[in-house]
Amino acid sequence: MTKILKRLNGKEWMLIFFSLVFIVAQVWLDLKMPDYMKEITELVQKAGNALKDIWIAGGFMLLCALGSMASAVVVGFFAARIGASFSMRLRSELFNRVESFSMEEINRFSTSSLITRSTNDVMQVQMFIAMGLQMIIKAPIMAVWAVTKIMGKGYEWTLVTAAAVGILIAMFILVLIFVVPKFKMMQTLTDNLTRVTRENLMGLRVVRAYNAESYQEGKFDTANKELTDTHLYTSRAMAFMMPVIGLVMSGLSLAIYWIGSYLINQAGLMERLELFSNMVVFSQYAMQVIMAFMMFVMMFVFLPRASVSAKRINEVLETKPAIIEGSGGLTSISGGKPVLPGTVEFKNVSFKYPGAADDVLTDVSFTVKPGETAAFIGSTGSGKSTLINLVPRFFDVTEGEVLVNGVNVKDYKFEELYGKIGYVPQKAVLFKGTVESNVKYGDNDGDVQTAARIAQAAEFVEEMDGKYEAQIAQGGTNVSGGQKQRLAIARAVCRKPDIYVFDDSFSALDYKTDRVLRNALKKETAGVTSLIVAQRIGTIMDADQIIVLDEGRVVGKGTHKELLKDCEVYREIAASQLSEEELGGVKI
Numbered sequence: 277m278t279k280i281l282k283r284l285n286g287k288e289w290m291l292i293f294f295s296l297v298f299i300v301a302q303v304w305l306d307l308k309m310p311d312y313m314k315e316i317t318e319l320v321q322k323a324g325n326a327l328k329d330i331w332i333a334g335g336f337m338l339l340c341a342l343g344s345m346a347s348a349v350v351v352g353f354f355a356a357r358i359g360a361s362f363s364m365r366l367r368s369e370l371f372n373r374v375e376s377f378s379m380e381e382i383n384r385f386s387t388s389s390l391i392t393r394s395t396n397d398v399m400q401v402q403m404f405i406a407m408g409l410q411m412i413i414k415a416p417i418m419a420v421w422a423v424t425k426i427m428g429k430g431y432e433w434t435l436v437t438a439a440a441v442g443i444l445i446a447m448f449i450l451v452l453i454f455v456v457p458k459f460k461m462m463q464t465l466t467d468n469l470t471r472v473t474r475e476n477l478m479g480l481r482v483v484r485a486y487n488a489e490s491y492q493e494g495k496f497d498t499a500n501k502e503l504t505d506t507h508l509y510t511s512r513a514m515a516f517m518m519p520v521i522g523l524v525m526s527g528l529s530l531a532i533y534w535i536g537s538y539l540i541n542q543a544g545l546m547e548r549l550e551l552f553s554n555m556v557v558f559s560q561y562a563m564q565v566i567m568a569f570m571m572f573v574m575m576f577v578f579l580p581r582a583s584v585s586a587k588r589i590n591e592v593l594e595t596k597p598a599i600i601e602g603s604g605g606l607t608s609i610s611g612g613k614p615v616l617p618g619t620v621e622f623k624n625v626s627f628k629y630p631g632a633a634d635d636v637l638t639d640v641s642f643t644v645k646p647g648e649t650a651a652f653i654g655s656t657g658s659g660k661s662t663l664i665n666l667v668p669r670f671f672d673v674t675e676g677e678v679l680v681n682g683v684n685v686k687d688y689k690f691e692e693l694y695g696k697i698g699y700v701p702q703k704a705v706l707f708k709g710t711v712e713s714n715v716k717y718g719d720n721d722g723d724v725q726t727a728a729r730i731a732q733a734a735e736f737v738e739e740m741d742g743k744y745e746a747q748i749a750q751g752g753t754n755v756s757g758g759q760k761q762r763l764a765i766a767r768a769v770c771r772k773p774d775i776y777v778f779d780d781s782f783s784a785l786d787y788k789t790d791r792v793l794r795n796a797l798k799k800e801t802a803g804v805t806s807l808i809v810a811q812r813i814g815t816i817m818d819a820d821q822i823i824v825l826d827e828g829r830v831v832g833k834g835t836h837k838e839l840l841k842d843c844e845v846y847r848e849i850a851a852s853q854l855s856e857e858e859l860g861g862v863k864i
Contacts, residue, residue, distance in 0.1 A: 277579070280401060280586040283366070288358050295354040295409055302347035303418045305340045307425060310560035312337035314553045351410055359406035363398050370394045370592055378599040379670050380630045385592065388471035393592055396466055397585035404582035411571040419568035422561045432535045433555075437562045440528040444569045447520060451573065455513045458506050459581040463588060465503040472499045521570050528566060532559045598630075599672055604689030617681055617696070618646035618774040618805035620667060625676035627662060635674065636662050637828045644821070646774075649798075649806040651816030653849060654825035660809045661702055663825070664779050667807065668697050680775065695719065698768030700781040702809075704760035706752030711737050712744040714752075715766045727770035730800045732793045733762040757784040765793070769801065776806040782815050790815055813853050822846070 284292070315333045374382075374390055382390070476483060476492050483492050536555030540548050620643070627637040637659045644650040652660045665671055666678050669685050678685045685693055706714050715724045724744060728734040736759055740746035752760045761784045768776060776797075782790050794815070797806070810816045817836045824832030824839060824846045832843030839846040 277404075277583045277586045279590050280366075281405075283369075284358075284362060285365075288362060291354045291358050292409065295351050295358075296413060298347045298350045298354075299410070299414050300417060302344050302351065303414060303421055305344040305347065306418070307421055307561070307564060309337050309340045309344075310425075310557045312340065313560065314557045317553045317556055318549065348410075355406045355409040358409065359402040362405060363402035366398050366401065366589065367394055370398070370589065373593055373595070376597045377595070378597055378672075380598045381595055384630075385595075386467075386471065388474050389467045389588075390592065391474075392463070392467045392470050393585075393588050397463060397588050400463075400582045400585035401589065404578055407578060408575055408582075411575045415568045415571035415575070418564055418571075422564040422568065425557075425561045432539070433532050433558045433562070436528060436531045436535065437565060440524050440562075440566060441569055443524055444521065444566070444573060447517060448573050451513065451517065455510055456580040458510050460584045462503065462506050462510070462581060463584050465499070465506055469496075469499045469503050472496050517573070521566075521573070525563060525566050528562055529559055532562060599669055601690045602684075602687035604687075604692050616646040618803070619679070619681050620644040620650070620775060620805060620807065621677075621679040621682075622663075622666075623677040623679065625663075625666065625673050625678060627659075627666065627671065627674045629671075635828055637666075640676075640825075640828075640830055642821070642823055642830065642833060644805055644807065646805055647803045648820040649808065649816075649818070651808045651810055651819035651822045652825060653810055653813065653816060653822060654845070655849075657827075658825040659828040660825055661779050664777055664807055664809050667775070667777055668694060668699055691719075696774045697777055698771045698773035698775070699777045700761075700764050700768045700779065702779040702781070704752070704757070704764035704781070704784075706748050706755070706760055706763060708750040709748055710742070710745050711740070711748060711763065714748055714763055715744075715770050717767055718771075720767070720771050722770035722772050724766075724770060726800075727766040728763075730769050730793075730796045731762045731766035732789055732796065733759065733766050736762075758786070758789070761785060762789075762793070769797070774804065776801070776804060776808075778806065778808045778810075780809045780811060782808075783811060787814060794818070813850055824849075 312333050316330055316337070319330050319333065370390075370393065374394075385393075472492075472495050476496065483489060532555060536551065536558075540551050540555070543551055622640050622642050625637060625640040626635050628635045640663060642650070652663060654660055662671070666673055667680065667685065669690075672686065680688070680693065680696060707717065711728075712724050715727055716722070725734065728737055728744075736755075737743060737746065748754065748763075752763070755763070761781055765778075765781060768778075782793070785793065790812075791814075798818075808816055808819065813836075816822055820835070821833060822836060822839055823830055824843050826845050832839050832846050834842065840850060
């Protein structure tokens with residue numbers, strides 16, 4: 277918790293200081309009221325006192341109460357302001373940190389956990405700061421000040437008060453032993469519930485298609501019941517604790533007055549008035565002591581869950597991204613000779629995922645010259661998508677180098693590297709907004725309509741209500757899979773990059789649209805390098821070079837015709853997809 281509080285800024289610390297001043301004022305005013313009560317009691321008991329004196333003492337007592345209330349309002353305002361501003365900045369820092377994460381860190385934390393940490397965990401810290409500022413600071417000041425006030429006013433009453441405090445401490449220890457571990461579990465269980473809910477929403481079509489609603493409901497009910505049972509356990513503990521605190525407070529008041537009545541009965545006539553006044557004042561101060569310890573108990577109930585949340589937030593904020601950007605400002609040279617924009621080169625590249633035992637790619641080497649189209653094909657799991665993801669540095673190579681324009685991708689600033697690449701992922705991603713905002717997404721000042729025309733998206737876009745201002749739902753759920761892919765391709769085209777990276781981006785297109793789109797790309801984007809991962813040979817037959825992967829190794833490299841003659845793996849893939857006529861008479 278201390279680490280997270282170090283992130284408070286100067287303005288927030290200043291507000292905390294002012295809050296401390298008002299808290300001290302509030303405690304002083306609260307503890308001043310019993311003195312006026314004592315004065316009123318003595319004025320009432322003694323003969324000859326004017327009613328005006330009682331009104332004056334009562335007026336001062338009322339002013340103390342109003343001043344205490346005003347101080348409490350100010351402290352509450354400051355506490356809410358500090359908690360809200362701190363949580364806003366914390367959410368922003370978490371979002372920015374997650375933005376800098378590579379896929380390794382995203383997979384390590386999981387998406388559902390990162391969502392919970394950015395929302396529920398931040399809320400727990402915010403509540404702790406807002407309440408803790410009023411309780412943690414106020415409780416010790418009130419307890420110490422109240423104890424000094426009651427010292428010397430009767431050891432019998434002091435012993436009774438000490439016994440009441442002892443009961444509260446015992447209850448606090450029980451809470452630490454039995455309840456705190458449950459509070460620590462609640463954040464993990466919240467993560468699990470978020471994960472199950474997110475999986476169900478994202479896979480709703482599959483769930484319905486396989487009549488798996490009952491199975492998903494069972495998973496949700498299990499996760500929901502675990503969280504609910506834990507909540508109920510902690511709620512029952514709190515429900516038991518509050519009446520006990522109330523009983524202790526009432527019992528203490530009763531004990532003080534019972535002891536007081538006995539002492540007054542045994543005292544002489546002159547001592548009775550002082551004993552009665554002391555009894556009234558002591559009962560008020562004793563309540564303040566109990567209230568202070570009750571605040572301690574309440575905060576130590578909230579503290580474990582807030583501490584767990586703070587620890588989880590710190591885990592994200594203190595995680596260093598595995599992929600760090602280079603110094604940037606580089607020129608495109610290789611061996612002292614200028615390199616044309618759009619050159620991509622793999623030098624003895626090997627890669628394995630974090631924690632994996634075996635390499636996914638082994639000793640991969642090839643060069644793609646500016647304006648060329650290089651295609652990658654192979655069986656499922658052969659490493660095609662992994663290879664293509666090394667170019668924009670979604671992962672870093674384990675061994676070897678990936679060069680763009682003759683410069684190692686690790687030496688680029690992210691903005692420089694990404695500015696050279698038009699990336700179209702395997703699963704097309706659209707954001708809530710308009711067609712135009714999706715095509716012109718990010719650092720992009722290209723012509724939206726031209727990009728849509730090249731990507732063969734103009735026809736269906738212009739039939740939509742609003743055309744390029746037509747609304748796209750979150751995730752692109754109001755357009756088909758093929759339309760999503762074409763809009764994603766239009767986004768890459770609109771950017772006018774040096775290098776296109778197509779990660780199996782034509783799979784949802786029919787053969788005719790696929791062919792027309794590739795012809796348009798070749799014509800309109802001449803001189804731009806294209807890297808294409810594909811499952812269909814028809815998509816890559818015209819590529820300048822085709823690289824065949826098998827179990828992470830390059831087993832063939834060349835044109836379509838060359839590979840049909842020389843590469844067994846390519847011939848097997850071709851035979852499964854093409855007719856004898858399309859194979860051009862090549863015997864398989």
